[in-house]
Amino acid sequence: AQSVTQLGSHVSVSEGALVLLRCNYSSSVPPYLFWYVQYPNQGLQLLLKYTSAATLVKGINGFEAEFKKSETSFHLTKPSAHMSDAAEYFCAVSETGANNLFFGTGTRLTVIP
Amino acid sequence: GAVVSQHPSRVICKSGTSVKIECRSLDFQATTMFWYRQFPKKSLMLMATSNEGSKATYEQGVEKDKFLINHASLTLSTLTVTSAHPEDSSFYICSAQIPTGSGYTFGSGTRLTVV
Numbered sequence: 001a002q003s004v005t006q007l008g009s010h011v012s013v014s015e016g017a018l019v020l021l022r023c024n025y026s027s028s029v030p031p032y033l034f035w036y037v038q039y040p041n042q043g044l045q046l047l048l049k050y051t052s053a054a055t056l057v058k059g060i061n062g063f064e065a066e067f068k069k070s071e072t073s074f075h076l077t078k079p080s081a082h083m084s085d086a087a088e089y090f091c092a093v094s095e096t097g098a099n100n101l102f103f104g105t106g107t108r109l110t111v112i113p
Numbered sequence: 114g115a116v117v118s119q120h121p122s123r124v125i126c127k128s129g130t131s132v133k134i135e136c137r138s139l140d141f142q143a144t145t146m147f148w149y150r151q152f153p154k155k156s157l158m159l160m161a162t163s164n165e166g167s168k169a170t171y172e173q174g175v176e177k178d179k180f181l182i183n184h185a186s187l188t189l190s191t192l193t194v195t196s197a198h199p200e201d202s203s204f205y206i207c208s209a210q211i212p213t214g215s216g217y218t219f220g221s222g223t224r225l226t227v228v
Contacts (some may be wrong), residue, residue: 034217043119043206043221044157090157101147101208101217103157 002027002093006104014112019078021107023065023091026072031093033074034101035065038088047089050074061085086111115141115211119220126197126227134192134223136207142187143209148180151204151222160205163190197227 007022025031032051036044048059055067061084065076074091088108092101116139126132136146146163161182162170169182179201181193194201207220 036219044208044219046217101159103149106157 002031002095002102004091004093004102004104006089006091006107008107009105010108010110012110012112013081015083016080019063019076019081019085019109021076021089021091021109023074023076023104024072025074025091025093027093027095029095031095033065033067034092034094035059035063035074035076036090036092038090038106040087044090047076081109081111083111083113085109115209115213115218117143117146117207117209117218117220119207119223121223122221123224124226126225128198128227129196131193131195132197132225134194134205134207134225136190136192136209136220138188138209141209141212143190144187145210146184146190147208147217148182148190148192149206149208151206157206160192165190194225197225199227201225202227 003026005024034049035047037047038044047063048057050057050067058064063078065074067074088106090106091104094101118137118139120135144165148160149157150160151157159172160175163182163184165184165187171177179195184190204222204224206222208217210217
């Protein structure tokens with residue numbers, strides 16, 4: 001069975017500082033991993049995904065994530081935070097070939113001017 | 114491409130009434146759609162998997178008779194919250210797998226408030 005743990009329900013960073021949102025997963029088979037962003041009152045938007053190709057995945061808006069099998073992690077990073085990055089971020093896992101996603105509980109990112 | 118349109122975006126209804134939420138795939142055929150509910154503590158929970166032309170598969174703990182799901186065509190799935198109660202107030206999101214296998218696309222969500 002799959003599961004996702006996101007450490008830190010709230011993360012605050014200063015504008016221009018490094019963003020690091022943590023995600024650890026559990027899966028009995030090679031996983032597909034995703035990061036989604038949700039802006040207020042909007043649906044989910046895909047930031048990036050890992051599907052067994054390159055372990056360092058680059059996404060939209062300057063975000064990237066690295067798949068580390070030994071650590072069962074898929075942390076999301078961005079070198080320099082922008083005010084527009086303030087949102088809710090969800091990590092999700094799917095078993096290879098499966099049809100649904102299991103989400104973490106989300107991390108709210110606040111960017112301080 | 115691979116856009117899912119969800120309507121309505123917001124709905125307020127009285128207790129005891131029913132509300133239908135529609136999820137349409139605009140530029141692709143979705144044999145399978147998923148319905149999620151976002152709880153106040155922000156976790157997204159899969160409610161059910163909707164399969165075109167067959168009965169939906171519900172997750173454990175989700176009431177089939179309360180959350181009616183219909184997937185009558187390859188582009189439309191509906192979720193009907195029957196006899197709504199205030200505790201049904203939530204944010205509901207539908208999703209479909211992108212045909213190329215490159216992930217999932219989500220609707221913009223529906224904020225349901227039951228008064």
